[in-house]
Amino acid sequence: MLNTTGVLYVVATPIGNLADFTLRAQQVLEKVQVIAAEDTRHSRHLLTHFGINTPLQALHEHNEKQATAQLISRLQAGESVALISDAGTPLISDPGRYLIEIAHTQHIQVVPIPGASALISALSVAGLSADQFIFAGFLPAKSTARQQVLQSLSAETKTLVFYEAPHRIVDSVTDMLHCFGTERIGILCKELTKLFETVQRDSLANLLLWLNEEVERQKGEFVIVIQGAQPLDTQALNPEAERVMRLLLTELPLKQAAKLASDITGVSKNKLYDWGLTQRD
Structure with missing residues (x-):
């Protein structure tokens, strides 16, 4: 009897509001043999909340190749695997690319289970053109490198999207102001779908003032959407x-x-x- 390979499911999880966890995603996570998770402790809380008892295996940047080899072996043996990240859609600034790449080379079926995405959520409320956009992920931590990246994007006419951590949000917006100009429109999307969700749209100069007015405004995970440059x-x-x-x-x-x-x-x-x-x- 021929052995058929299992299926690798790429499953989106909530970015904050648990009601955004789709029924299909829950059903997939219940039926697979193992769930590859970025942080198993974090993901176990989510799964427990929904009564999902599927075993977890860690898959992160420090063990990606070793874990991928183990997961590919299980897939080739006919087991199915789900890949999740800590929040949102996997691979959007999260590990997992190597696993999916190897799965394709081994002719293993890869199936997306769509759901929440901070990137798409922010674009949907920004009020800027989303026909074409550039997602730059997290900017470098050091100011010189960060400014180099921003400078390279300063003349880009497409909408720009970045992720940023709370401890760097003021520095990043400051560098954006210097590289893009005080009048460029930006949207700060903070804690999307969570209790203290905030969407603030203004010029970069005013956004920096808004952040500095209250320290509380600097807390939380941010998506920054920036208006593209005007054509020459x-x-x-x-x-x-x-x-x-x-x-x-x-x-x-x-x-x-x-x-x-x-x-x-x-x-x-x-x-x-x-x-x-x-x-x-």
Whole structure:
């Protein structure tokens, strides 16, 4: 009798509100032979709440290759496996890619069980274009590296989405303000679907003020959605910024003029630099 492989299910779990746990997801987690979880202690609380007693196996960045080998062997033996993360849809800034990649190479069926996603939830309430967007995940912890990433995205016209931890939220928004400009629109989505859920939309300058007004506002897990840059042909400067740039360009190289004009006018130095390029061309 031929042995058929099991199925690898990629299962979304709630990001806060337990009522968002789909019936299909619960049924899948009950019927598989093992659940691969990022943090088994965290996931056991969720499963216990729903009366799911399926065994758990840890799968995280420190044991991913070893755990993958064990799980693939079980799948090849005909058992089915569910992959979950601590919250939301697996692989969105969570481990598991290696397991799924190897499963595909071994011709094991991989089935998505959709559900909650902080990324999609934030986009749905941001009021910005979601036809095309760039998800950049978590930014680097150190400011220099973080600013380099943000600078590389400063002229991107697509909507930008980031995840951020509470202890870095002020620093990250500060760096965004410097790289994207004070007037760029941002949306801070804090503790989505949880008791203290907050969606705050404003200019980056005002969002930074809002965060600093109350320390409590800095607590919780954040999704940051940022308006894309305006296309170059629509990046007209206000009269004062244009006057300052024209004066500075008579004495300074473009890069220095843009930086100094940004300090004087509050307009993004990238916008000023791009404007200067069009004048030079």
